Structures are given as structure tokens and as C-alpha cells.
Amino acid sequence: MASELRTVLVVGTGLIGTSAALALRKRGVRVLLADREAAAVRLARELGAGEEWQPELLPAGDVDLAVIAVPPAHVAEELLELQKRGVARFYTDVASVKAEPIRQAERLGCDLTTYVASHPLAGREKSGPGAARADLFLGRPWALCPTGEALSEARAAVLELIELCGANPVEVGAEEHDRAVAVVSHAPHVAASAVAARLADATDVALGLAGQGVRDVTRIAGGDPGLWLGILEGNADPVAEVLEAVSRDLAEAATALRSLAGGDGTASGDLTQLLKRGVAGHGRIPGKHGGPAPAYVVVQVVIGDRPGQLARLFQVCDEVGVNVEDVRLEHAPGLPLGIAELWVQPDAASPLADALLERGWQVP
Known part of the structure; x- marks a missing residue:
């Protein structure tokens, strides 16, 4: 079937926006690039992600889909501005928070019939267009969160975007999405940062003994703090709930260890239960093709x-x-x-x- 997306505008040429642009270009889609940072557009263009958007040379509505790849706090404002100018037939965003941007769009009076919020569950600890990859989304889940007002044509346009990028669509409500990513993405990033922060004052001896385990646990802590602050602010309550639960587990583990150090061998039971729950939780992480993770x-x-x-x-x-x-x-x-x-x-x-x-x- 021929693609219905012939021209796509990507607003925001960071890691996700540029990766989406590269994936679309490989599928023959014309991609227009826009960003408040001229250097970011220039680098994305040099990487082959598309051409710089020149709105004065493009008739209104000639863009099939506008992909808003900006921080969560700015999604609604960007959507309103683009819709006022009649830039595209349909709109989506790729921010990692969904409920609050949708609420902001409603308050601003955005047209929700042509807008379907979405979020690709893919990323790297690096940021910026230089870290972008055309295969970043291959086989990865990509959430779409249409409101009750969204037109079926708008939903179809976003589904085609997801297909062209090689991802797997998962339709989910915005509130449920935010609770889910708090568990699988946002809280883990904070937890990794807390562990990595202990290394800032670690001795040279300790760092010299660092193995793959600590690298695995702290890898994502290398992300851009400014970018992550915006994500966490947009999903503050769900992330706080997860971190409070993790904090309770850690506090109980610390208490058990203090008891063990004091000679109370019975405290090992509580610690063992946490370790077993950890094994069970790890075992539920899906494999690379979905479903239960195979044993390698x-x-x-x-x-x-x-x-x-x-x-x-x-x-x-x-x-x-x-x-x-x-x-x-x-x-x-x-x-x-x-x-x-x-x-x-x-x-x-x-x-x-x-x-x-x-x-x-x-x-x-």
C-alpha cells in the first residue's frame, strides 16, 4: 500500500526527532526540520535527516503530519502555534509524558480532533542529533494515546508514522501511560542516578574495582539532567509513588543488614524476600520479540x-x-x-x- 505520509515536519531535532526523521527518510518520506537551535537543524540536515523547513515556501496544510519533538512542558504551546498557522493536516508529539501535555492542550484550546499524542519507548543515554539513529525504534513499543475527540484519520496517520519507523504500536490511555513509564523508565532513571551519585565521592580504590555490574546499574544516569528534570516534573506524582515504594524496600533492607551486622540471623529472611521479588520482577521483563524473555x-x-x-x-x-x-x-x-x-x-x-x-x- 502506498504511503499516505508524503511530507512530515519534525519540530525539535534532538535524539528522538532526528532519529524519527532519519527513519522516515529511509522510507522515502520528505522530511522538513525545525528547531529553535539553528545548529541542531544544521547537524540533523548534514546527517541526512531532511531539509530545513521554510514555511514561507510551503502552502498551508501541505504537510501531512507534524511531529512535535520538544520537552513535555512545551508540547501544547508548540501544537497551538502550528495549528494556528494551519501547518499540517494532523499532529502528534513524542514526549515521554502524556497526561499533562494533553490537559494543557485542552486549556489552550488546541484542536484535539487532529492531534494524537504518542511516545516511542526508545532512547539512549546520549542526547542531541549527533546521537540519532535511523534504527532507534526498530521493534520497540510506541505508545499512542488518542483522546475521544481524535479523528480516525489522525490516528491512522500516527500509526503509519510508527510503522515507517519500525516500531510496535501500543494504544493506551494517557494516565495509564504515565503510571506505566514511571515504573519502567522514569523512577529507574532516578534510582540509577542515586546509585551513581555515590560514586562521585568514592575512593580511587573503589572505582578501580568497578565491574560490569555497577556500569549496568548506572548506565542511564549519564542522561542530560536538564532534559530529565522536565520529564520528571511532568510526571511527578506517579514517579514519586514508585520511588516511595522503592525507598521502603531499601529502608527495610538497610534495617535487616544492620540487624545481621549485630548478630541477628533471623533478619536474613526479609532480605531474601526482597532478592527473590527482584528475581521475579526481572523475569517479567519481556524479551526482544515480546513475550517472556528466553533463557540465554x-x-x-x-x-x-x-x-x-x-x-x-x-x-x-x-x-x-x-x-x-x-x-x-x-x-x-x-x-x-x-x-x-x-x-x-x-x-x-x-x-x-x-x-x-x-x-x-x-x-x-
């Missing part, structure tokens, strides 16, 4: 810090017909080598390990 086996390989080593490693995987589901690298501080962890199906682990050993690789 990790094959560890010592790899030198030299050009071409990963390519050689993957060549072995290709030769023995093993699909690598995930790969993680852990560097050895002070040494020109590290450990590559290859996540594979259980029945592929032994053949892969044997093949690597035969070819001279060190498999711990």
Missing part, C-alpha cells in the same frame, strides 16, 4: 583491545552457525584486553565454545 547462556571470551578482534570473533560465530542474541564488553582496567560476553541459545553454547577454543581463543 553466556559464553565468555578473552578479547584483545586491538582493531578487528570483534570482527574475528563474529566470524567464528558465523562459521558455526550460531546467532548471537546479545553482546557485552567488559574491559580489564590497566590491561590491553577484556571479556566479551556472547549471549546465545542454550544448545549453541557448547558448540560455540569448542569452536572458539579450536581457533585459539581463550574461553574462561
